[in-house]
Amino acid sequence: MFLLTIAALAWLALHLLLAGPLRAPVAGRLGEKAFRGLFSALSVLSLAALILAWRAAPWVPLWAPPGWARGLAIAGMLPALLLFAGALIKPNPTAVGGERAMAAGPRGLQRVTRHPMLWSFALWAALHLQARGDLAGLLFFGSLGLVSLAGMPSIDAKLARRDPAAWQAMAAGSAILPFAAILAGRAPFRPAEIGWLTPLLALALWLALLAGHGALFGSPLV
Numbered sequence: 001m002f003l004l005t006i007a008a009l010a011w012l013a014l015h016l017l018l019a020g021p022l023r024a025p026v027a028g029r030l031g032e033k034a035f036r037g038l039f040s041a042l043s044v045l046s047l048a049a050l051i052l053a054w055r056a057a058p059w060v061p062l063w064a065p066p067g068w069a070r071g072l073a074i075a076g077m078l079p080a081l082l083l084f085a086g087a088l089i090k091p092n093p094t095a096v097g098g099e100r101a102m103a104a105g106p107r108g109l110q111r112v113t114r115h116p117m118l119w120s121f122a123l124w125a126a127l128h129l130q131a132r133g134d135l136a137g138l139l140f141f142g143s144l145g146l147v148s149l150a151g152m153p154s155i156d157a158k159l160a161r162r163d164p165a166a167w168q169a170m171a172a173g174s175a176i177l178p179f180a181a182i183l184a185g186r187a188p189f190r191p192a193e194i195g196w197l198t199p200l201l202a203l204a205l206w207l208a209l210l211a212g213h214g215a216l217f218g219s220p221l222v
Contacts, residue, residue, distance in 0.1 A: 001058065001060065001135065001136065001139075003057075004050075004056075004057045004136055004139050005139060007049045007050040007054075008050060008139045008140065008142075010046050010049070010050075011046045011047065011050050011144070011147065012143055012146065014043060014046050015147040016147065019039065020154060023035070051140075054139070054140040057139075058136070059136070060134055061133060061135075062134060062135055063133040064133060065131055065132065069131040072127065074210070076123060077124065077206060077209065080119075080127065081120065081203075081205045081206050082198065082199060082202040083109060083113075083116040083119050083120035083123070084116070084202070085198045085205065086109035086116050086194065086198045087116040087120065088117075088201075089201065090108050090109065105169050106173045107190075108195070110174055111174060111181065111187040111188065111189060111190065112178050112182065112189070113174070113177070114156075114170060114175065115152045115176060118149070118152050119148070119178060121144065121148040122148040122149050124145075125141040125144045125148065128141045129141040129142060129145065152176045172186065173186055175187075
């Protein structure tokens with residue numbers, strides 16, 4: 001469990017510190033391009049270490065998940081994959097170089113939340129965490145989910161600094177919290193903008209995970 005704890009702390013430090021308050025001074029010394037390359041490499045190595053440490057960690061139960069927890073995880077992965085598929089298919093205004101899409105305003109699932117990819121990861125982590133109830137799961141899924149949630153306001157702040165005008169267009173019709181902009185009347189919900197490919201891809205991924213979770217990850221479903 002010691003190695004998993006170190007790996008989780010390294011993952012958190014990398015994304016909450018190096019990508020946060022330490023980013024400006026480090027990028028100022030290295031240059032923006034070098035910083036992005038370094039951060040990408042460290043992220044891959046840190047994630048690999050986290051996965052390997054989690055797979056090798058012993059089972060230490062913390063709580064007994066209720067009987068419906070597994071069913072909730074299975075059902076909840078469908079909307080999580082819908083968000084994931086939507087983030088893959090539609091242009092991502094929050095990505096580097098997404099200023100044009102951001103200035104055009106939110107569309108499709110971006111009206112639901114402007115961070116569909118991060119919400120898909122956060123939901124995935126929360127669903128698995130509640131269904132397992134063990135210490136290794138808490139460290140693994142908890143650290144991944146926390147970084148996903150913390151990344152949303154951090155990305156918003158960077159976008160606002162990078163292109164204030166484009167950011168205003170994006171922020172006016174979207175929100176971090178899913179459906180918040182729609183319920184507030186700032187964004188219409190237009191399923192036609194989502195199209196058929198996004199839910200079809202999400203359903204295909206969900207069925208593939210139902211069939212192959214044990215073979216892929218060494219455990220049935222969760």
